[in-house]
Amino acid sequence: MRTQLYIDGQWVDGSGTLDVIDPSDDSVIAAVSTSGEKEHEAALAAADRASAGWAKVAPRVRGEILRKAFEIMVAEADQLAELISRENGKALPDAKGEVMYAAEFFRWFSEEAVRNAGDFRMAPSGDKRILVTHQPIGVSLLITPWNFPAGMATRKIGPAVAAGCTMILKPASETPLTALAIVDIMERAGLPAGVLNLIIPQEVGPAISTMLHDPRLKNLSFTGSTVVGKHLLHEAADNVIRCSMELGGNAPFVVLDDANIEEAVKGLMLAKMRNGGAACTAANRIYVARSIGDKFIAEFAKAMAAMTMGVGRNAGITLGASVSVKERNKIAELVEQAKSRGAKVHTGAITPDGPGAFYPATVLQVPKDDAILAQEVFGPVAPVVLFDTDEEALKLANETEYGLISYVYSEDLKRALRFAEGIEAGMVGINRGMLSDPAAPFGGVKQSGLGREGGFDGIHEFLQTKYIGVEI
Numbered sequence: 001m002r003t004q005l006y007i008d009g010q011w012v013d014g015s016g017t018l019d020v021i022d023p024s025d026d027s028v029i030a031a032v033s034t035s036g037e038k039e040h041e042a043a044l045a046a047a048d049r050a051s052a053g054w055a056k057v058a059p060r061v062r063g064e065i066l067r068k069a070f071e072i073m074v075a076e077a078d079q080l081a082e083l084i085s086r087e088n089g090k091a092l093p094d095a096k097g098e099v100m101y102a103a104e105f106f107r108w109f110s111e112e113a114v115r116n117a118g119d120f121r122m123a124p125s126g127d128k129r130i131l132v133t134h135q136p137i138g139v140s141l142l143i144t145p146w147n148f149p150a151g152m153a154t155r156k157i158g159p160a161v162a163a164g165c166t167m168i169l170k171p172a173s174e175t176p177l178t179a180l181a182i183v184d185i186m187e188r189a190g191l192p193a194g195v196l197n198l199i200i201p202q203e204v205g206p207a208i209s210t211m212l213h214d215p216r217l218k219n220l221s222f223t224g225s226t227v228v229g230k231h232l233l234h235e236a237a238d239n240v241i242r243c244s245m246e247l248g249g250n251a252p253f254v255v256l257d258d259a260n261i262e263e264a265v266k267g268l269m270l271a272k273m274r275n276g277g278a279a280c281t282a283a284n285r286i287y288v289a290r291s292i293g294d295k296f297i298a299e300f301a302k303a304m305a306a307m308t309m310g311v312g313r314n315a316g317i318t319l320g321a322s323v324s325v326k327e328r329n330k331i332a333e334l335v336e337q338a339k340s341r342g343a344k345v346h347t348g349a350i351t352p353d354g355p356g357a358f359y360p361a362t363v364l365q366v367p368k369d370d371a372i373l374a375q376e377v378f379g380p381v382a383p384v385v386l387f388d389t390d391e392e393a394l395k396l397a398n399e400t401e402y403g404l405i406s407y408v409y410s411e412d413l414k415r416a417l418r419f420a421e422g423i424e425a426g427m428v429g430i431n432r433g434m435l436s437d438p439a440a441p442f443g444g445v446k447q448s449g450l451g452r453e454g455g456f457d458g459i460h461e462f463l464q465t466k467y468i469g470v471e472i
């Protein structure tokens with residue numbers, strides 16, 4: 001297990017340490033090195049020094065490094081999944097799913113590395129030529145959250161390597177071990193020194209602020225909460241740093257009255273419970289047509305009650321711990337408040353005694369204006385609201401400042417498509433409860449973010465367009 005910082009191709013001790021906790025029993029798994037000003041300067045200097053040379057490395061070579069990283073990651077999937085489960089708490093099937101998803105970003109961008117197409121056109125005047133080319137932006141700061149410690153890192157490292165950018169990776173303080181393991185894979189895959197550096201700041205706010213005000217830094221790729229994202233956008237404004245922001249979500253899951261109930265429940269279990277509900281894509285507001293409401297809620301509550309909660313890495317567990325007791329208590333508090341306002345509990349909603357950050361799969365029935373619907377509940381809690389017409393459902397679904405993802409279930413594709421077109425979200429699943437796919441553009445509208453990761457768009461978060469005009 002790697003526990004040191006990675007700067008300029010070297011594993012180095014930092015100026016302090018941080019304990020990484022197993023949230024399923026509150027034990028300390030490891031102490032990782034933490035970074036201060038000296039290490040941050042070294043990381044930035046290394047990324048800056050490596051930048052020009054790395055941008056000139058043949059795209060095929062960069063692609064092959066990513067391909068190798070994909071192969072190593074798949075070969076070591078079981079160990080990596082176990083590590084993710086230990087430091088994040090999630091159930092092993094979720095952790096394995098994440099490793100394969102994460103590895104696919106390396107494979108996808110190994111293929112995209114050699115497809116950086118430009119454009120050559122005659123100007124309308126006929127006597128000039130318009131040449132358009134896409135060049136690496138340069139030193140990029142990658143900040144990732146704890147909920148998908150592998151997937152959110154490879155979704156940034158993959159396109160940055162493909163584009164020819166150098167990087168400084170700053171993982172969430174709850175889950176640095178997975179990021180360290182991924183950096184180790186990149187090193188073994190042949191990534192040159194200085195291209196990828198990893199820091200774990202003792203004081204994150206001042207450290208990142210200093211970097212965003214340093215002219216050597218050119219790009220910020222952030223995944224995390226909307227509140228931190230907005231703060232970083234302000235910070236990045238001073239030097240007009242390019243920003244890509246993958247922020248919070250509050251996804252509606254809409255079940256129209258002609259939906260196949262069995263399929264919709266299956267889809268909702270994926271949309272709500274993948275990763276124990278700790279996903280930006282998690283269904284957080286479940287709107288069900290009143291005419292099928294009772295049947296749907298009964299079947300959904302049955303499926304939720306059948307989840308097996310326990311230590312994530314143990315066999316048969318389908319719902320692991322939250323990332324920390326603090327995070328679990330936030331979830332429990334939101335449920336208690338909803339109960340005090342009259343929410344009907346269909347299953348769950350009781351905080352278990354004993355160690356670990358556990359919270360059970362919970363189904364609540366709430367009125368359409370309940371406060372729990374206004375925020376992202378980052379856990380296994382599903383508030384259900386009944387509606388009467390498609391128009392009402394669409395209005396309710398759009399009543400949020402977030403716009404990451406939405407889901408709609410209907411057997412009538414025309415009706416579902418009309419719904420999908422009316423919804424304010426960057427992604428919509430029609431009769432699908434899981435959309436994440438390295439080959440598709442992932443991202444939100446409204447306060448869920450700026451830019452797209454994955455698909456053909458993802459590499460462009462690390463490229464800048466140059467127009468070269470030629471007179472002939």
Ligand code: NAP
Pocket residue numbers: 143144145146147148152170171172173174204205208209223224225226228229231232245246247248249279280281376404444448449
């Ligand atoms: P968070 O609190 O915003 O933290 C995310 C990252 O930002 C962490 O590495 C954190 O470091 C860092 N950070 C915190 N304060 C900072 C500051 N002042 N300056 C610079 N960096 C700072 O989010 P989280 O709780 O880890 O993750 C959950 C959130 O991420 C949810 O809102 C979820 O929806 C969102 N998310 C979005 C997507 C997407 O693709 N749209 C994907 C996954 C998650 P420390 O850990 O050291 O505090």
